[in-house]
Amino acid sequence: MLDAKSRHATGCPVHMDLPGAGRLAHAGADHPPVPQAKIGILLANLGTPDNYDYWSMRRYLNEFLSDRRVIDYSPWIWQPLLQLIILTKRPFSSGANYKSIWNNEQGESPLMTITKAQTAKITTTMQDRFGEGVMVDFCMRYGNPSTKSKVAAMVAAGCEKILFFPLYPQYAGATTATANDQFFRALMDAKWQPASRTVPPYFDQPSYIAALGESVKRGWEAADEEPEVLVCSYHGVPKRYLMEGDPYHCQCQKTTRLLREYLGWDESRIITTFQSRFGPEEWLQPYTVEEVARQAEKGVKRLAVIAPAFSADCIETLEEINEEICESFEEAGGEHFTYIPCLNDDVAHIAALCEVIEANLQGWITR
Ligand SMILES: C=CC1=C(C)c2cc3[nH]c(cc4nc(cc5[nH]c(cc1n2)c(C)c5CCC(=O)O)C(CCC(=O)O)=C4C)c(C)c3C=C
Numbered sequence: 001m002l003d004a005k006s007r008h009a010t011g012c013p014v015h016m017d018l019p020g021a022g023r024l025a026h027a028g029a030d031h032p033p034v035p036q037a038k039i040g041i042l043l044a045n046l047g048t049p050d051n052y053d054y055w056s057m058r059r060y061l062n063e064f065l066s067d068r069r070v071i072d073y074s075p076w077i078w079q080p081l082l083q084l085i086i087l088t089k090r091p092f093s094s095g096a097n098y099k100s101i102w103n104n105e106q107g108e109s110p111l112m113t114i115t116k117a118q119t120a121k122i123t124t125t126m127q128d129r130f131g132e133g134v135m136v137d138f139c140m141r142y143g144n145p146s147t148k149s150k151v152a153a154m155v156a157a158g159c160e161k162i163l164f165f166p167l168y169p170q171y172a173g174a175t176t177a178t179a180n181d182q183f184f185r186a187l188m189d190a191k192w193q194p195a196s197r198t199v200p201p202y203f204d205q206p207s208y209i210a211a212l213g214e215s216v217k218r219g220w221e222a223a224d225e226e227p228e229v230l231v232c233s234y235h236g237v238p239k240r241y242l243m244e245g246d247p248y249h250c251q252c253q254k255t256t257r258l259l260r261e262y263l264g265w266d267e268s269r270i271i272t273t274f275q276s277r278f279g280p281e282e283w284l285q286p287y288t289v290e291e292v293a294r295q296a297e298k299g300v301k302r303l304a305v306i307a308p309a310f311s312a313d314c315i316e317t318l319e320e321i322n323e324e325i326c327e328s329f330e331e332a333g334g335e336h337f338t339y340i341p342c343l344n345d346d347v348a349h350i351a352a353l354c355e356v357i358e359a360n361l362q363g364w365i366t367r
């Protein structure tokens with residue numbers, strides 16, 4: 001009869017160091033199942049409501065706007081304002097905006113549909129390169145699928161290493177850092193904690209800039225008449241965050257410069273602006289909605305907007321840029337407004353993201 005130690009050794013793939021399929025689960029009364037070792041690549045985006053009704057919107061906005069990386073006021077002051085005023089009104093107005101862009105066929109928001117498409121394509125590329133030992137999935141910082149549930153699923157599937165990739169080209173505390181915080185919180189629950197890495201911002205990756213540049217060229221070709229000015233509209237943050245050391249503003253400015261250099265344009269044709277201001281504080285300037293009106297007042301008739309901070313089209317691009325910002329330009333005398341879509345699951349974008357992933361897998365796996 002085997003004693004406990006040798007029973008463990010007979011079945012446990014880690015202990016026995018069995019190669020390949022030999023690692024498949026041994027389970028018994030005296031040992032948990034141990035799956036084949038894998039590397040997990042977990043993509044992360046911001047999150048989106050499950051639906052556009054009041055309660056779905058309220059749940060989502062509550063989680064989002066209670067995050068102190070997003071709004072850093074003292075909870076003693078902020079929470080009463082949020083719970084009693086903002087969350088009684090905003091779920092209705094934001095819900096109506098979401099309804100206008102909803103993917104009714106799949107019953108989800110565009111951000112969800114696009115993130116799924118990106119994940120499917122990245123999975124194919126990564127498994128072609130590295131085989132079945134690599135597992136790709138996505139999670140959201142707010143709402144579903146939660147970061148916690150996806151980290152738990154990767155650990156249960158045998159991921160002994162996880163590469164966590166927040167899909168924001170530019171770093172911001174309100175996006176990249178809070179996604180990473182949530183990832184590390186999820187790891188706190190793991191008995192067997194995987195080795196983990198987070199992917200740094202990739203705004204200066206040449207293949208990302210080239211993908212943006214090619215999408216601008218396509219936008220120029222598709223426009224009825226060639227636009228005179230390109231506005232690079234980034235999601236805003238309070239100006240105070242820049243003054244307190246957040247590099248987001250600088251990385252946005254540099255993205256525009258690299259894009260301009262890629263296109264070979266001079267500075268008069270391309271502008272950096274910031275959108276989606278929220279609350280009474282000053283945010284990064286110039287505000288997109290005001291700048292497009294100023295351009296029209298200066299005589300610009302044909303203007304294009306691109307949103308390089310978003311890896312996928314979402315409420316902020318499909319609704320805010322295409323409607324509110326377009327209206328502001330046209331009301332001030334502008335005639336042709338072109339919105340250049342986000343890179344989404346475009347071939348060049350997927351190739352750029354896979355290049356970033358592969359660079360960050362160095363030392364863990366090679367082709
Ligand atoms: C209130 C403060 C906010 C900060 C700071 C902020 C930063 C920030 N956000 C993104 C990307 C996205 N934001 C999205 C939606 C969204 N953002 C805020 C507020 C702040 N964002 C709100 C209240 C909402 C919800 C919609 C609304 O009620 O207006 C989304 C879209 C999600 C979707 O479902 O489509 C994205 C993506 C970045 C990149 C950023 C700072 C760098």
Ligand SMILES: [Fe+2]
Pocket residue numbers: 235276
């Ligand atoms: Fe936002």
Ligand SMILES: [Fe+2]
Pocket residue numbers: 249250
């Ligand atoms: Fe700067």
